[in-house]
Amino acid sequence: MYKKYLAGLLVAGLGLGLFSFKSEDSDRYFEIAKNLDVFATLYKEVNTYYVDDVPPAKMLRTGIDAMLKSLDPYTNYIPEDDIEDFRTMTTGQYGGIGALVGERDGKVVVQMPYENSPAHKAGLNIGDEILKIDGVNVAGKNTPDVSKLLKGQANTVVKLEVRPYGQTKSKTLELTRANINMENVPYYGMVDKEIGYFQLQGFTMEASREVRTAVQKLKEMGAKKIIFDLRDNPGGLLHEAVNISNVFVDKGKDIVSTKGKVKEWNKTYKALDEPLDKDIPIVILTSSRSASAAEIVAGVMQDYDRAVLVGERTFGKGLVQATRPLSYNSQLKVTTAKYYIPSGRCIQAIDYAHRNEDGSVGKIPDSLRVAFKTAAGRVVFDGGGVSPDVEVKKHAYADITKTIAANGYFFDYANKYKLERSSIPAAIDFKLTDEEYQKFVTYLNGKDVTYNTSVERKLEGLASKAKSGKHYDDIKAELDAIKKKISHNKANDLTRFKDEIREVLEAEIASRYYLQKGYIESTFDDDQNILMAKRVLSDSNEYASYLKTK
Numbered sequence: 001m002y003k004k005y006l007a008g009l010l011v012a013g014l015g016l017g018l019f020s021f022k023s024e025d026s027d028r029y030f031e032i033a034k035n036l037d038v039f040a041t042l043y044k045e046v047n048t049y050y051v052d053d054v055p056p057a058k059m060l061r062t063g064i065d066a067m068l069k070s071l072d073p074y075t076n077y078i079p080e081d082d083i084e085d086f087r088t089m090t091t092g093q094y095g096g097i098g099a100l101v102g103e104r105d106g107k108v109v110v111q112m113p114y115e116n117s118p119a120h121k122a123g124l125n126i127g128d129e130i131l132k133i134d135g136v137n138v139a140g141k142n143t144p145d146v147s148k149l150l151k152g153q154a155n156t157v158v159k160l161e162v163r164p165y166g167q168t169k170s171k172t173l174e175l176t177r178a179n180i181n182m183e184n185v186p187y188y189g190m191v192d193k194e195i196g197y198f199q200l201q202g203f204t205m206e207a208s209r210e211v212r213t214a215v216q217k218l219k220e221m222g223a224k225k226i227i228f229d230l231r232d233n234p235g236g237l238l239h240e241a242v243n244i245s246n247v248f249v250d251k252g253k254d255i256v257s258t259k260g261k262v263k264e265w266n267k268t269y270k271a272l273d274e275p276l277d278k279d280i281p282i283v284i285l286t287s288s289r290s291a292s293a294a295e296i297v298a299g300v301m302q303d304y305d306r307a308v309l310v311g312e313r314t315f316g317k318g319l320v321q322a323t324r325p326l327s328y329n330s331q332l333k334v335t336t337a338k339y340y341i342p343s344g345r346c347i348q349a350i351d352y353a354h355r356n357e358d359g360s361v362g363k364i365p366d367s368l369r370v371a372f373k374t375a376a377g378r379v380v381f382d383g384g385g386v387s388p389d390v391e392v393k394k395h396a397y398a399d400i401t402k403t404i405a406a407n408g409y410f411f412d413y414a415n416k417y418k419l420e421r422s423s424i425p426a427a428i429d430f431k432l433t434d435e436e437y438q439k440f441v442t443y444l445n446g447k448d449v450t451y452n453t454s455v456e457r458k459l460e461g462l463a464s465k466a467k468s469g470k471h472y473d474d475i476k477a478e479l480d481a482i483k484k485k486i487s488h489n490k491a492n493d494l495t496r497f498k499d500e501i502r503e504v505l506e507a508e509i510a511s512r513y514y515l516q517k518g519y520i521e522s523t524f525d526d527d528q529n530i531l532m533a534k535r536v537l538s539d540s541n542e543y544a545s546y547l548k549t550k
Helices: 002-014 023-049 056-069 078-092 143-150 206-219 240-246 293-303 399-406 409-420 434-442 452-470 472-491 498-522 528-538 540-546
Strands: 075-079 093-096 097-104 107-114 129-135 157-164 169-176 180-182 187-190 195-199 225-229 252-260 267-270 282-286 306-310 318-323 331-340 372-374 379-381
Touching: 023 056, 023 107, 056 075, 075 078, 075 143, 078 093, 097 143, 107 240, 107 498, 157 434, 187 206, 187 318, 187 498, 195 206, 206 240, 225 528, 240 267, 240 293, 252 293, 282 293, 282 528, 293 306, 306 528, 399 409, 409 434, 409 498, 434 498, 452 472, 528 540
Parallel strands: 195 225, 225 282, 282 306
Antiparallel strands: 075 331, 093 180, 097 107, 107 129, 129 157, 157 169, 187 195, 252 267, 252 331, 318 331, 372 379
């Protein structure tokens, strides 16, 4: 009788669904019911008696978010208002005009129209300012609000008032929204006569089909070796990771296993199809922001000694999420399991289950990582992402380069360059001459490119401590001399860091003529990861050496 009463309380009073109770679970479920009753009572009392008006939905959302935050960053509540954005993340589809927009000096500007989208076909260019959307003035609005105005059902019309870059007069455009498919593979092409390259940005629906198509096309173009770029890929759908691995791995091979609290959900995913190519040499590029499904693919290829990994150790997200329906069309995205790649390792790097007293979490130390072996017997480790076979550290840009980028001067000058020149060579061949670079330096005259270096910031901290300790006068002359030296060096930074500044500017300009594909191609000759991948692939002995037991 007690169990029936408790189940009824949970179902009727709290809307939590039906529970099947075992006798040993009674105390646990009673504790849940008791605390939910306390929460509901508290929620009602605060809304009734608090001195100021309390928005009920906002307060409850704060409570839910805080509760889930104590678990891990990937367990999230998705209210009905955010469902469309969530669908966009998982399907890669939305209804809109197909353009990335952003804020620039208080204005809403086009940052990138997607190729062959309604925006692209209507002639919207990078740098064009959007003034109104369906009569709504967008000046000062944040990017999410502007995006909502631009999105809508396919085949509906949206009216834009736009001021093209470099013009004073505005014009009105009527665009018909379309179903926009954000490409998982935004680019594939040849970096030289034998080496093909493709970039995978996401794992939404159809990602494996796009990868298969890219590999087929590259082989038709003459590729005998492939660079597979997974850098900064945040992951996505698990089954797409399985299918992408299957493009290169034999049918019947284990790809990934999931293990969680609900034993019935534990599963081992296998390669179900014949691979497209199980022999072509592959280098996979990884970064510290390659996560989740991207790590599954990288880890599978490493565990089967199918590819050489070049770049940085990956993020270390070995968790699997599932979505569960809630009341009023909302959903819960909840972490349900950990995943294990073929060697048996789980690459989860952060221990969310055991928090410090202050609530913070830490990474699993290298000393506690366990060794596993690849198919060829190479030693690999769990608990810290997927480590590359060839490490290439991420390029650290100079302060002057970061300052120019942060102030939007690369962006603005590329627009100016496009306005003055109707065409440039192919992006892969485009180079700025010394004379053109000097014009950019002249353009920066009078612009705010001031910044503090890390050394200057440390000097300021040292001076502050010296003043508080009454020793400032003792070291003031030395500090002033160092500051003067740094100031002199900063004045020469546009010359000193000319090569890297020019590389960034070339990529920005190339995107004005060839959009995202142009930006990618322009980096082929100076991207250290791609250059290392080319070196590894160009020497068959070196390539093979990384896949053998040392």
